Amino acid sequence: MAEPRAWIVIGGGPAGLLAARRLAGAGHSVTVLEAEDHLGGRVSRVRVDGLDLDAGAESFATRGGHVEALVRELGLSDRLVAPAGGPAWVVGPEREYPMPAAGWLGIPTASFAPDVVRALGVKGALRAAVERWIPREPVEPDAMLGEVARRRLGDAAVDRLIAPVTRGIFSRPVDELRVDAAAAGLAAEISEMGLTRAAARRRAKAPAGSAVLGLVGGVAGLTDALAADAVSCGAHILTSTVVTSLREDRGRWQVRTADGTLVADEVVVASSRPAAAALVPQVRRAPDRQVALVTLSLDAPELDSHPRGSGVLAIDGVTRAKALTHATAKWEWVAKAAPDRHIVRLSYALDSAEDLAPHALADASRLLGVPLRDAQVRDLVQVVWHDASPTKPGDREPVPGLHLVGAAAGFSGLAAIVDDDQRSTLGV
Numbered sequence: 001m002a003e004p005r006a007w008i009v010i011g012g013g014p015a016g017l018l019a020a021r022r023l024a025g026a027g028h029s030v031t032v033l034e035a036e037d038h039l040g041g042r043v044s045r046v047r048v049d050g051l052d053l054d055a056g057a058e059s060f061a062t063r064g065g066h067v068e069a070l071v072r073e074l075g076l077s078d079r080l081v082a083p084a085g086g087p088a089w090v091v092g093p094e095r096e097y098p099m100p101a102a103g104w105l106g107i108p109t110a111s112f113a114p115d116v117v118r119a120l121g122v123k124g125a126l127r128a129a130v131e132r133w134i135p136r137e138p139v140e141p142d143a144m145l146g147e148v149a150r151r152r153l154g155d156a157a158v159d160r161l162i163a164p165v166t167r168g169i170f171s172r173p174v175d176e177l178r179v180d181a182a183a184a185g186l187a188a189e190i191s192e193m194g195l196t197r198a199a200a201r202r203r204a205k206a207p208a209g210s211a212v213l214g215l216v217g218g219v220a221g222l223t224d225a226l227a228a229d230a231v232s233c234g235a236h237i238l239t240s241t242v243v244t245s246l247r248e249d250r251g252r253w254q255v256r257t258a259d260g261t262l263v264a265d266e267v268v269v270a271s272s273r274p275a276a277a278a279l280v281p282q283v284r285r286a287p288d289r290q291v292a293l294v295t296l297s298l299d300a301p302e303l304d305s306h307p308r309g310s311g312v313l314a315i316d317g318v319t320r321a322k323a324l325t326h327a328t329a330k331w332e333w334v335a336k337a338a339p340d341r342h343i344v345r346l347s348y349a350l351d352s353a354e355d356l357a358p359h360a361l362a363d364a365s366r367l368l369g370v371p372l373r374d375a376q377v378r379d380l381v382q383v384v385w386h387d388a389s390p391t392k393p394g395d396r397e398p399v400p401g402l403h404l405v406g407a408a409a410g411f412s413g414l415a416a417i418v419d420d421d422q423r424s425t426l427g428v
């Protein structure tokens, strides 16, 4: 093993805890500094109507198998669960329809399937079908997905299927989403084979079974287990400790907090991207987009039939919310924990702080297609997350001895973060 060194990890979300566990396991001295009074970052819990629910992330992508392998390694395999099957619904100004079964990122791959015709109408489905015969064109990675898809598939497919999906995932309009930000390498595939065939190939490559999994009790259980494992490997974790500045001095790092200055040989920055940019001048600042999640606990037997399956994507302008998850329909463990009520989670894209409570019930009623009254609300909790949109992974060690991981490095989602940890750029 390399000479043990003193490391400080800034941020106790999944990326910071993975780094701490890796470094401590390799025999280094590790201290994690976390600003909040709890660990987990966007993979932590919130209490709603007496239940502990996921406050941010609620599932993980199964692609690559890395998160599932980690879950097993941490002894949590008996908690792995798939969400309830069935498509998400889309609610638009004039119609509601289930997302077509055959498609990828909202791009329909069987243009004349009845569910595509239901969503697009005959004319829209016909227009989308023509794409296979439109001559190939070179597509640049920086081209906007909306523009390319409008040209090739028509407006109906973009506005009714692709836009609600990409807005739900990336928190930005499809006309402002770069093709390769939607999926790395997609531009080259569209250039080579067209959009429908590229989507069909991506879809065929997806492994059988659920594209996402969760954990009974919530995916926050993963960060609990990572923290426990990091501590058992010897890492020290300090919560309620905000790092205010970083300075390199003759090959060592001075890490300043309100309680004093700590010194380390190497530093891992595992905060959000805006927080990393505030600490490290070499990190490019990105716009601070925010996502607010409003969780409602409802006395609403009229939702027992799960009228919109496990969730709904809203077409821009129909509601302030961009999506809704019917958590008691989607996750059996939530339904068991809340047998006499319904838990519904709405997500909103925000440019600045805003209280969404006045919109939440009306948005839930519209998206679920069921009138709901104030008297049915048992509890309502809003959580706001900064740094909602992924950036391009950039330089991992902008200054010698200073390492970026997770969101600070431009990664988004547990699958990408765990995969990156396994390729470790930390030298252990």
Ligand SMILES: Cc1cc2nc3c(=O)[nH]c(=O)nc-3n(C[C@H](O)[C@H](O)[C@H](O)COP(=O)(O)OP(=O)(O)OC[C@H]3O[C@@H](n4cnc5c(N)ncnc54)[C@H](O)[C@@H]3O)c2cc1C
Pocket: 010, 011, 012, 013, 014, 015, 016, 033, 034, 035, 036, 039, 040, 041, 042, 043, 056, 057, 058, 059, 060, 061, 241, 242, 243, 244, 270, 271, 272, 275, 291, 293, 385, 388, 405, 406, 407, 408, 411, 412, 413, 414, 415, 417
């Ligand atoms: C609403 C929402 C839903 C999501 N859903 C999913 C999902 O279902 N599945 C999925 O895979 N991904 C999901 N994601 C993305 C996923 O949560 C993130 O990719 C992941 O949490 C990033 O991990 P991280 O450790 O890099 O950063 P974070 O989880 O943001 O953790 C960063 C930590 O750094 C701390 N920190 C920041 N500044 C400082 C400082 N100056 N000093 C000390 N500590 C500091 C923060 O308090 C925080 O605890 C979702 C994200 C959001 C916002």
